[in-house]
Amino acid sequence: MQRNFNTFELPQDIQPSHIATNDEGLTIQWSENLHKSFYPWDFLESYLKSDKPTPEAVDINFFGVDGHEKAEMMYEKVLQEPKAIGRLTDLIRRNGFAFVTGVPTSSANATEKFLEQIAFIRQTHYGGFYDFVPDLALADTAYTNIALGAHTDTTYFTDPAGLQAFHLLSHVDTASERDSGAGLGGQSLLVDGFYAASLLKSEDPKAFEVLSQVRLPWHASGNKGITISPDKMYPVLEVDETTGRVHRLRWNNDDRGVVPFGSLYSPMEWYAAARKWNEILRRKSVEYWFQLKPGNVLIFDNWRVLHGRSAFTGVRRMCGGYINRDDFVSRWRNTNFPRAEILKRVIG
Ligand SMILES: [Fe+2]
Numbered sequence: 283m284q285r286n287f288n289t290f291e292l293p294q295d296i297q298p299s300h301i302a303t304n305d306e307g308l309t310i311q312w313s314e315n316l317h318k319s320f321y322p323w324d325f326l327e328s329y330l331k332s333d334k335p336t337p338e339a340v341d342i343n344f345f346g347v348d349g350h351e352k353a354e355m356m357y358e359k360v361l362q363e364p365k366a367i368g369r370l371t372d373l374i375r376r377n378g379f380a381f382v383t384g385v386p387t388s389s390a391n392a393t394e395k396f397l398e399q400i401a402f403i404r405q406t407h408y409g410g411f412y413d414f415v416p417d418l419a420l421a422d423t424a425y426t427n428i429a430l431g432a433h434t435d436t437t438y439f440t441d442p443a444g445l446q447a448f449h450l451l452s453h454v455d456t457a458s459e460r461d462s463g464a465g466l467g468g469q470s471l472l473v474d475g476f477y478a479a480s481l482l483k484s485e486d487p488k489a490f491e492v493l494s495q496v497r498l499p500w501h502a503s504g505n506k507g508i509t510i511s512p513d514k515m516y517p518v519l520e521v522d523e524t525t526g527r528v529h530r531l532r533w534n535n536d537d538r539g540v541v542p543f544g545s546l547y548s549p550m551e552w553y554a555a556a557r558k559w560n561e562i563l564r565r566k567s568v569e570y571w572f573q574l575k576p577g578n579v580l581i582f583d584n585w586r587v588l589h590g591r592s593a594f595t596g597v598r599r600m601c602g603g604y605i606n607r608d609d610f611v612s613r614w615r616n617t618n619f620p621r622a623e624i625l626k627r628v629i630g
Contacts, residue, residue: 343377344477349570350377357384368617379582387576390601393449401609407508413601432473432563432588437532438502440512444607447581450574455596468594472570478562479528489555492547494519499539530585
C-alpha cells in the first residue's frame with residue numbers, strides 16, 4: 283500500500299518536487315543530478331516513533347535458591363543443530379546462566395572450541411582461555427582453593443567481562459584426604475544480582491539509591507607491572523536511565539578502591555547501604571548452590587550474576603574464559619532474529 287509522505291515531518295527546505303513515493307518507501311532527490319536517498323516505510327515509521335527502549339527489551343527471569351528448571355543444553359545438540367547456539371544465548375540472556383552438558387573432559391580443547399561458537403575468547407592480563415590447577419603465583423584469589431563470596435569479575439575494566447565460563451575437568455582427592463574420609467567440597471554459588479537489586483530497591487530504597495549514585499574506584503594492581511582501572515569511577519549498581527532498572531553491577535571487595543567522601547552521601551551511608559546489599563546477597567532464598575561436575579560447562583552473565591564457591595580440598599583442574607558483552611549480544615541477535623529485525627534494533 284502506498285503511503286503519503288505528508289504523514290512524516292520532513293525538513294521544510296525539502297520541496298515536494300524532490301520526493302517520490304512507491305509501495306516500498308520514499309525517495310528524496312537532494313539536489314539536481316546529485317545524491318538520491320531511499321527510505322523504506324518500515325524504517326521511517328520506526329525511526330520517527332523514536333520509542334525504542336534502550337537497552338533492548340529482554341524478558342528477564344529472576345532466579346533464587348532453586349536456580350532455573352530449564353537451564354541445560356546438550357553439547358551434542360550444540361554441535362549438530364544450527365539453531366542451538368541461538369537457544370543457548372537466549373537462555374543466558376533471559377535466565378542469567380546456562381549449563382552445557384556432556385562436554386568432553388579428556389582435554390580442555392572441546393570446551394575452548396565450543397565457547398568460540400558464541401564468540402572469540404577475551405584476552406586479559408591473565409591470558410585468554412585458561413586451563414589450570416590452583417597456583418598462588420598468579421596473585422588472584424580465583425587461583426586458590428579458599429572459599430570465595432559472591433562477586434562479579436573484572437570490575438576494574440571499563441567494559442567488564444560479559445560472559446564467564448567454567449568447566450571443572452577433574453577433581454581428585456589426595457591420599458591424606460582419602461584416609462581421613464573428608465569430602466572434597468568446592469560447591470559453586472550463583473546469585474542473581476538483578477533479583478537482589480530488586481529486593482534492595484523495595485526493602486531499602488535509600489540503600490539502592492546510595493549504591494546506584496556513589497561512584498567508586500575499582501582496580502587490579504596485584505600483578506607486577508599491571509595496574510588496571512576503568513575510564514572513570516562506577517557505582518555498584520548501574521541503572522539504565524530509560525527503564526530505571528539495573529543493567530550492570532560491580533561487586534568485588536578485593537577490587538574496590540577507597541569509598542570517597544562525596545557531596546551526595548558519606549562513606550558511613552555507603553557502608554550502611556553495602557551492609558544491607560551484602561545481607562541480601564547472603565540470604566538462603568537468594569543463593570543458588572550446586573556442584574560443578576566434569577562434563578558440565580557453566581556459562582553466566584557477569585554483568586548480572588555474581589559467583590562464588592565454598593572451600594575445597596584435593597586438586598581441581600578447571601578451564602574456561604571470558605567473552606565480551608557486545609560480542610555475546612551480537613551472537614544472540616544474529617542467532618535469534620532475522621536480519622531486517624536486527625537492523626531495526628541497532629540502527630533505529
Ligand atoms: Fe571470580
